[in-house]
Amino acid sequence: MDLRDSAPLIVQNDLTVLLETDHEDFEAVRAELAWIAELIKSPKYLHTYRITPLSLWNAAASGIASARIVHFLEEKSKYGIPRKAAEQIIETHNRYGLLRLISANGCLLLESERPELLAQIKGRQDFRRFISGSSGLSDAAETPDFLVIRPDLRGLLKQELTRLGYPVIDQAGYHSGEELPVSLSGVTLRGYQEQAVDSFRSPAGTDSGSGVLVLPCGAGKTVIGIAVMARLSCATLILTTHITSVRQWMKEIRAKTDLDESRIGEYSGAHKQVSPITIATYQILTHRREKGGEQVHMNLFNSRDWGLIIYDEVHLLPAPVFRATADIQATRRLGLTATLVREDGREADVFSLIGPKLYDMPWKKLEESGWIARVTCSEVAVGMPRESMRLYYEADKRSRFRIAGENPAKIDVVMKILQRHKDEFILIIGQYLDQLRGIAKRLNLPLITGGMPQTDRERLYQDFRAGKVKVLAVSKVANFAVDLPDASVAVQVSGSYGSRQEEAQRLGRILRPKREANRAFFYTLVSKGTTEQEYALNRRVFLLEQGYEYRMEEGNDEL
DNA sequence: CCGAAGGCAG
DNA sequence: AATTTTGCCTTCGG
Numbered sequence: 001m002d003l004r005d006s007a008p009l010i011v012q013n014d015l016t017v018l019l020e021t022d023h024e025d026f027e028a029v030r031a032e033l034a035w036i037a038e039l040i041k042s043p044k045y046l047h048t049y050r051i052t053p054l055s056l057w058n059a060a061a062s063g064i065a066s067a068r069i070v071h072f073l074e075e076k077s078k079y080g081i082p083r084k085a086a087e088q089i090i091e092t093h094n095r096y097g098l099l100r101l102i103s104a105n106g107c108l109l110l111e112s113e114r115p116e117l118l119a120q121i122k123g124r125q126d127f128r129r130f131i132s133g134s135s136g137l138s139d140a141a142e143t144p145d146f147l148v149i150r151p152d153l154r155g156l157l158k159q160e161l162t163r164l165g166y167p168v169i170d171q172a173g174y175h176s177g178e179e180l181p182v183s184l185s186g187v188t189l190r191g192y193q194e195q196a197v198d199s200f201r202s203p204a205g206t207d208s209g210s211g212v213l214v215l216p217c218g219a220g221k222t223v224i225g226i227a228v229m230a231r232l233s234c235a236t237l238i239l240t241t242h243i244t245s246v247r248q249w250m251k252e253i254r255a256k257t258d259l260d261e262s263r264i265g266e267y268s269g270a271h272k273q274v275s276p277i278t279i280a281t282y283q284i285l286t287h288r289r290e291k292g293g294e295q296v297h298m299n300l301f302n303s304r305d306w307g308l309i310i311y312d313e314v315h316l317l318p319a320p321v322f323r324a325t326a327d328i329q330a331t332r333r334l335g336l337t338a339t340l341v342r343e344d345g346r347e348a349d350v351f352s353l354i355g356p357k358l359y360d361m362p363w364k365k366l367e368e369s370g371w372i373a374r375v376t377c378s379e380v381a382v383g384m385p386r387e388s389m390r391l392y393y394e395a396d397k398r399s400r401f402r403i404a405g406e407n408p409a410k411i412d413v414v415m416k417i418l419q420r421h422k423d424e425f426i427l428i429i430g431q432y433l434d435q436l437r438g439i440a441k442r443l444n445l446p447l448i449t450g451g452m453p454q455t456d457r458e459r460l461y462q463d464f465r466a467g468k469v470k471v472l473a474v475s476k477v478a479n480f481a482v483d484l485p486d487a488s489v490a491v492q493v494s495g496s497y498g499s500r501q502e503e504a505q506r507l508g509r510i511l512r513p514k515r516e517a518n519r520a521f522f523y524t525l526v527s528k529g530t531t532e533q534e535y536a537l538n539r540r541v542f543l544l545e546q547g548y549e550y551r552m553e554e555g556n557d558e559l
Numbered sequence: 560c561c562g563a564a565g566g567c568a569g
Numbered sequence: 570a571a572t573t574t575t576g577c578c579t580t581c582g583g
Binding site: 270 | 570571572573574575576577578
């Protein structure tokens with residue numbers, strides 16, 4: 001084994017990978033590593049990644065060969081790859097594709113080049129329920145060429161086999177659904193958007209037909225969804241997180257296709273229209289009248305012959321919708337998201353029930369080509385005044401986070417930042433209403449919270465867009481409001497615990513391309529010597545994974 | 560038919 | 570481990 005002291009990686013036996021952050025190749029190696037591993041820890045000088053079965057299968061699905069992975073790791077690591085680790089990478093990677101679902105003569109078949117694997121599955125008590133009738137051979141002891149699978153259990157089977165470590169490539173095809181001619185009008189897709197749409201379409205011969213596209217905020221996920229709809233030209237059900245997003249989809253579909261208004265419907269609390277294009281929230285699907293009661297709106301999946309279902313923000317898809325999705329595997333499914341990471345660890349279910357990752361556009365690449373603003377992130381350490389520190393130490397564990405979050409010294413730091421960015425549009429985002437009210441009062445800023453009526457909000461947005469107001473304080477509504485105007489500076493004064501999701505969303509607020517210098521600034525204020533620092537560490541993980549760096553600043557002198 | 564207000568759940 | 574916001578349902582008044 002030759003020694004490459006100058007290489008930035010160390011690959012360990014357990015498939016964790018360490019990456020030196022001050023290495024000259026850091027950025028290039030990080031970008032490559034992001035395709036095959038997940039970032040799990042990110043202290044300043046040494047980031048820890050883990051290569052998981054799922055990360056390898058997603059890589060396999062996007063066409064990255066195991067040889068390329070091993071070669072890359074070999075070349076970029078100081079001590080090469082331990083033999084065991086290389087074997088395991090190849091073994092796991094190669095399992096993707098061992099099992100295939102196909103349909104023949106109207107039957108659903110599970111086939112493999114490894115008949116002994118099929119025999120093993122057939123022999124398992126807990127897989128008996130998936131197999132229907134005979135498996136092509138009468139003698140149970142013989143090794144089968146294929147297994148006949150109950151079509152209604154197609155989803156569950158894939159879920160179970162993925163859990164067992166044998167993901168299935170599903171080539172059994174899809175029903176085409178009700179026809180609905182759709183053409184795009186007045187839109188030109190950007191290059192990467194075209195690629196994303198293509199990746200969902202049949203790559204030579206095989207029909208991918210289901211899977212997930214990963215794109216940053218502001219990359220135009222809606223347009224891509226609409227373009228897929230136009231290519232397939234069939235009745236489509238679109239599921240999304242909240243009503244504003246439902247309306248957003250409607251608006252864009254109206255603007256960007258030749259569809260008549262009557263063909264587009266909203267299925268929500270207010271309107272229950274089932275049109276050839278129907279847009280609904282996840283909430284209405286999961287809603288129960290009483291605890292443990294029936295989910296009356298789940299029928300939406302069967303209330304029309306959908307040819308395509310679009311899952312917007314697929315990382316937020318709730319458990320009952322997974323269950324319903326297992327039953328409709330013959331329908332094409334498109335997942336859209338900015339991150340495949342879920343806080344509940346159900347990435348494997350996204351993989352087996354929605355589909356594998358088909359396309360991934362890293363944030364940094366979009367930044368390079370100017371489609372989103374270049375952002376400088378800073379973490380500002382703010383010391384706590386003696387009185388708050390005393391309260392902090394006296395408080396029980398659960399109140400501490402809030403006391404640190406509401407650190408009154410943060411106001412002065414906010415003022416300094418406002419000074420630094422005097423003529424720019426600034427959002428001040430926080431978690432606690434008391435804190436925000438305090439800041440808004442001291443600095444004489446308008447404050448938007450969930451309690452503010454929609455019309456009042458819109459008036460403020462307008463003033464902001466017109467430049468009459470340049471600094472706006474906002475509560476958690478900033479995480480959801482689609483129509484919140486764009487700013488070039490965001491100051492996060494507090495957040496909800498370790499949510500990576502939230503950090504990414506808030507950064508998303510300032511990503512829209514800027515007129516002159518295409519730059520934006522993201523500040524996050526963290527109280528020194530408190531638990532807030534640990535949570536901040538976790539919040540950063542997702543953005544670090546995307547290649548953002550955080551500058552460390554001191555907000556005030558020691559108190 | 561529509562929108563607003565109040566309650567509850569996630 | 571917890572604050573806030575949102576969405577859905579029901580009821581009520583026009």
